[in-house]
Amino acid sequence: MPRTDDKLLEGNLATVLMAILSDGPSYGYAIIVEAEGRTGGRLRVRQNALYPALHKLEGRGMIAGEWREAGGRRRRYYRLTPKGRKELERRRARWREFAASMNGVLGETRYAPADL
């Protein structure tokens, strides 16, 4: 199965993380598993890129972390903040616009902006 280009993913990693957290609080390893599950294994987040990205988002107030006991282990759960939710919407809109532009350039007509 072809994997998503690492550089392409790294540039959009914050968006991926926020999108997953928009469905509810989660912790680092579960986020990676969820990203792989949603894309049928095509999107694999590099493990050494995950925590720097999460910490950066936390520093910017996009997500907030708290410790919880789960499965006999203490885990740091992250949730999307209102500021992060707003930012995610902005990124979604920007991505749709970009994808539509790329599709136009590449001659892909299957995905019109309205479909995305």
Next chain:
Amino acid sequence: MHPPISEYLAGVRRGLRCPLERRPEVMEELCGHLLDRADALMGQGLSHAEARRQALREMGPGWFLALRLSLANGWSPLVPLFRQIWAMGLGFQVLVAAVMVSERAPEVQFMPVREACAYGVLLAALLTFGFAMGRIVRSWAWAITLIFALIMPFTRESQGIEALPLSAMIAVFVGSVLGSRRESPSLARPAWAAGGAVMLWWLGSDESARGLLVSLPDAVVGWAIVASPWLLWLSARGLEQLGRRRLAGPAE
């Protein structure tokens, strides 16, 4: 506990540059992640030891992870550079001051006990100062004494190292070695005060008064030399604050 994982995490911790109170949390989070991943790999049929090794391989080199985490937490590579130059410059100044104080001491008519007490206080101040330098710049702290040892023979008319300057160097060296093994930001403050006290002692002496306060050009040059390390320290502090403010600022 989990030998390969604990060794890996110790390496990450050594390279991590973020507020001290945050480090245990970062380490616990990484440890939990590695154990989760190892459990998942064991579920796929790998042995206990192989699963842990594979989890570490996937995480990549510890130094690289530490660097990325440090940058994500607002750290800048210029901060340690400025701090190391600052520490070496300031350490050099403090040691020079200590030597000048010690050279003056024989002329002062102290009672032997008072003289011994004065030396004791000076050495304690240098030990504390070295401790803070060791904590702030870690393994580089010893370079302060090394540079001083190399330069000192050229700054003195009489060749060789006398007993008190040597003991001053040893005090700073021992303090910096001890300090490099501890992590406590609160210890830096009394040590800066100790370094400052030695500097003030020297600045209050007749020799420095002639050099720094009477002649204006000498005063400008002298005070610029005294102030230059602190400009580097302020730059490092400024960069740290800027990094944190950029993180906390509005998204692009």
